[in-house]
Amino acid sequence: MGAGHAHKLYRHGHSPVHALPAHCKIAAVFGFVLIVVSTPREAVWAFALYALLLAAVAAAARIPAGFLLKRLLIEVPFVAFALLMPFVAEGPRVHALGMSLSESGLWGAWNILAKGTLGVAASVLLASTTELRALLLGLQRLKMPPMLVQIASFMIRYGDVITDEMRRMRIARVSRGFEARGVRHWGVLAKSAGALFIRSYERGERVHLAMVSRGYTGTMPVTDEVTAGRAQWTSAALLPLAALAVCLLGWTL
Amino acid sequence: MNTTAPSLEVTGLAYAYPDGHQALFGVDLTVARGERVALLGPNGAGKTTLVLHLNGILEAGAGTVAVAGLPVAKRNLAEIRRRVGIVFQDPDDQLFMPTVREDVAFGPAAAGLRGAELEERVIEALDRVGMAGFADRPPHHLSFGQRRRVAVATVLAMRPEILVLDEPSSNLDPASRRELADVLRSLDVTVLMVTHDLPYALELCPRSVVLSGGVIAADGRTQDLLCDAELMAAHRLELPFGFDPRSVTAPV
Numbered sequence: 001m002g003a004g005h006a007h008k009l010y011r012h013g014h015s016p017v018h019a020l021p022a023h024c025k026i027a028a029v030f031g032f033v034l035i036v037v038s039t040p041r042e043a044v045w046a047f048a049l050y051a052l053l054l055a056a057v058a059a060a061a062r063i064p065a066g067f068l069l070k071r072l073l074i075e076v077p078f079v080a081f082a083l084l085m086p087f088v089a090e091g092p093r094v095h096a097l098g099m100s101l102s103e104s105g106l107w108g109a110w111n112i113l114a115k116g117t118l119g120v121a122a123s124v125l126l127a128s129t130t131e132l133r134a135l136l137l138g139l140q141r142l143k144m145p146p147m148l149v150q151i152a153s154f155m156i157r158y159g160d161v162i163t164d165e166m167r168r169m170r171i172a173r174v175s176r177g178f179e180a181r182g183v184r185h186w187g188v189l190a191k192s193a194g195a196l197f198i199r200s201y202e203r204g205e206r207v208h209l210a211m212v213s214r215g216y217t218g219t220m221p222v223t224d225e226v227t228a229g230r231a232q233w234t235s236a237a238l239l240p241l242a243a244l245a246v247c248l249l250g251w252t253l
Numbered sequence: 254m255n256t257t258a259p260s261l262e263v264t265g266l267a268y269a270y271p272d273g274h275q276a277l278f279g280v281d282l283t284v285a286r287g288e289r290v291a292l293l294g295p296n297g298a299g300k301t302t303l304v305l306h307l308n309g310i311l312e313a314g315a316g317t318v319a320v321a322g323l324p325v326a327k328r329n330l331a332e333i334r335r336r337v338g339i340v341f342q343d344p345d346d347q348l349f350m351p352t353v354r355e356d357v358a359f360g361p362a363a364a365g366l367r368g369a370e371l372e373e374r375v376i377e378a379l380d381r382v383g384m385a386g387f388a389d390r391p392p393h394h395l396s397f398g399q400r401r402r403v404a405v406a407t408v409l410a411m412r413p414e415i416l417v418l419d420e421p422s423s424n425l426d427p428a429s430r431r432e433l434a435d436v437l438r439s440l441d442v443t444v445l446m447v448t449h450d451l452p453y454a455l456e457l458c459p460r461s462v463v464l465s466g467g468v469i470a471a472d473g474r475t476q477d478l479l480c481d482a483e484l485m486a487a488h489r490l491e492l493p494f495g496f497d498p499r500s501v502t503a504p505v
Binding site for chain 2: 132133153154156157158160161203206207209210211212213214215216217220221
């Protein structure tokens with residue numbers, strides 16, 4: 001079964017960043033992202049400083065640059081959207097490389113690109129230094145609605161089970177000589193998807209039954225009480241605090 | 254807890270599903286403390302329906318169910334669900350937490366246990382099924398037999414009065430099947446085992462009851478029931494090819 005599949009983003013390590021409690025890291029990344037998006041887009045140097053801050057965290061976490069950059073590729077669809085903006089936006093235009101580009105569009109593209117990349121990089125850093133399980137517990141400790149945390153943890157637990165079921169259904173189709181070659185076969189695929197949905201739904205009911213049988217009353221018991229000391233909160237706060245200083249400079253300069 | 258009352262006492266239990274289909278027509282069943290009883294019966298006999306009454310998932314249309322003297326009723330549900338440990342057929346349904354440890358801890362934690370006491374309970378339960386070394390593994394990385402044993406541990410952790418197993422031997426290879434039998438025999442707990450696996454019933458349960466057509470059709474020594482060809486045929490119960498219940502001495 002897809003053993004590594006749920007943990008692809010995580011990179012095992014023992015750095016100080018790995019050791020911080022998950023909820024401190026989540027809060028720090030969230031603060032950092034908020035500060036980045038509230039920085040004026042004209043302060044180009046500020047974004048360079050943010051990138052340096054993230055690079056420093058990555059170095060402290062001993063995450064190689066190649067590992068980070070590869071995972072940043074997830075941003076590509078948004079980049080494509082940002083690149084379109086200078087062509088479609090209104091306003092005064094500038095001419096470069098023989099093309100007529102909108103000035104506000106260029107600023108808009110830069111804005112999305114810079115802030116988006118920094119946000120994604122920060123999230124990737126968080127994901128590569130924190131296990132999925134710990135992330136969920138962290139969200140729970142940050143008082144995220146328990147229902148959402150439960151849904152997310154069930155997604156992790158049953159993702160593999162459902163993928164496996166899907167694989168078995170595909171094998172069953174192929175074994176009976178079915179191959180999706182064109183539009184005419186889409187009906188079969190749609191029915192398989194429907195069957196998979198119903199199976200998963202029924203599994204959901206059985207899981208709920210098993211939970212109720214063991215005393216589930218609507219909330220998950222919190223079994224681990226990881227608390228963060230002042231020192232841990234302080235080191236987690238370093239990133240957003242440094243970013244805040246840069247941001248304030250960006251507004252005043 | 255009332256120590257003189259039987260682990261399970263079902264009297265006159267009848268139930269019809271909301272769509273009108275009646276599954277149980279007055280079931281009477283008493284299981285004494287420490288007994289291991291097999292619940293046999295053809296498909297559609299109402300076995301699952303009966304099991305879902307034991308911990309109050311389904312509400313009796315008529316009749317009563319009591320676990321160690323405590324009647325199954327809305328006001329007692331939390332305690333009833335602690336006393337009745339149901340192990341469902343598919344361990345993937347039963348093991349819903351990200352790690353084995355958290356899954357075994359779920360029941361006791363829902364009952365309010367925390368900290369060292371909880372950890373002790375988890376390790377004790379895993380120890381009894383021989384899975385203590387797997388506490389930090391995600392359930393989907395275990396073999397099917399291991400998952401089934403962890404599923405047993407998840408209910409043992411609640412120190413149940415009665416363990417109810419739904420098809421415990423299904424999908425197990427012979428070695429896992431024997432390992433599970435060893436585990437079940439070593440437990441000092443009342444067991445009600447729903448199964449189609451008649452040799453397994455003979456191996457583990459001195460007593461069997463046959464549920465057929467929504468009533469208890471027979472109740473007696475497992476060996477006697479399996480040797481009664483007429484009874485077996487009447488309730489669509491069949492022994493595997495080449496298996497003669499007369500030829501084996503069931504371990505006690």
